[in-house]
Amino acid sequence: KAGVTQTPRYLIKTRGQQVTLSCSPISGHRSVSWYQQTPGQGLQFLFEYFSETQRNKGNFPGRFSGRQFSNSRSEMNVSTLELGDSALYLCASSADRGKVFGPGTRLTVL
Amino acid sequence: KNEVEQSPQNLTAQEGEFITINCSYSVGISALHWLQQHPGGGIVSLFMLSSGKKKHGRLIATINIQEKHSSLHITASHPRDSAVYICAVWGNNNDMRFGAGTRLTVKP
Numbered sequence: 001k002a003g004v005t006q007t008p009r010y011l012i013k014t015r016g017q018q019v020t021l022s023c024s025p026i027s028g029h030r031s032v033s034w035y036q037q038t039p040g041q042g043l044q045f046l047f048e049y050f051s052e053t054q055r056n057k058g059n060f061p062g063r064f065s066g067r068q069f070s071n072s073r074s075e076m077n078v079s080t081l082e083l084g085d086s087a088l089y090l091c092a093s094s095a096d097r098g099k100v101f102g103p104g105t106r107l108t109v110l
Numbered sequence: 111k112n113e114v115e116q117s118p119q120n121l122t123a124q125e126g127e128f129i130t131i132n133c134s135y136s137v138g139i140s141a142l143h144w145l146q147q148h149p150g151g152g153i154v155s156l157f158m159l160s161s162g163k164k165k166h167g168r169l170i171a172t173i174n175i176q177e178k179h180s181s182l183h184i185t186a187s188h189p190r191d192s193a194v195y196i197c198a199v200w201g202n203n204n205d206m207r208f209g210a211g212t213r214l215t216v217k218p
Contacts, residue, residue, distance in 0.1 A: 033206070035206075037151075042196075042208055042209075042210050042211065043196060043198070043208040043211075044208070045205055045206045045207070045208075048204070055204060056203065056204045056205050058205060088151050090151075090153060092153075092155075098155060098158050099143065099155050099158075100155065101145075101152070101153040101154070101155065103151065103152050104151045104152070104153075106151070
């Protein structure tokens with residue numbers, strides 16, 4: 001069974017740009033959640049989608065958004081990038097509360 | 111104060127030692143996860159617990175819901191166990207909160 005895939009794996013952007021990250025869950029998993037990991041704040045929950053609906057959202061500004069498609073693939077978008085958005089962005093898919101994490105996308109904002 | 115507290119922050123052990131990492135939380139939860147993160151960033155979910163105890167190979171995880179406390183034990187530790195171990199709780203509002211992690215180094 002293929003694991004969770006995230007694309008791209010690495011990304012460099014400049015302040016003010018916007019970025020879209022993609023996550024393909026394990027086949028059959030309908031829930032996708034997104035997390036940000038930084039050295040200063042550690043892991044933080046961004047949002048969770050289930051059957052194309054946002055089920056929960058963490059404490060992040062509106063510049064962070066996401067969506068889920070009918071095939072359960074999910075994207076997250078960050079607009080007007082700031083230096084502090086540099087982080088490892090992880091997604092995880094689950095069939096119940098057990099989670100399988102993807103390898104992450106490392107975003108660097110210059 | 112963080113809602114999820116882990117101790118110790120850093121832990122160095124000799125190969126073969128028994129290791130315990132602790133997690134205390136202050137919010138109501140429906141489940142608790144122990145995660146392992148190796149250098150390079152990949153995260154593996156080791157356990158999901160809502161009560162009692164689970165064992166997988168040399169790893170054992172326990173949770174005491176009344177005391178809001180969980181422990182992760184590693185028996186016969188090995189250098190390949192070197193990683194950051196993260197406690198994460200699944201809150202009653204369906205959100206997930208994380209401890210700061212415990213950096214484990216096992217020396218041969």
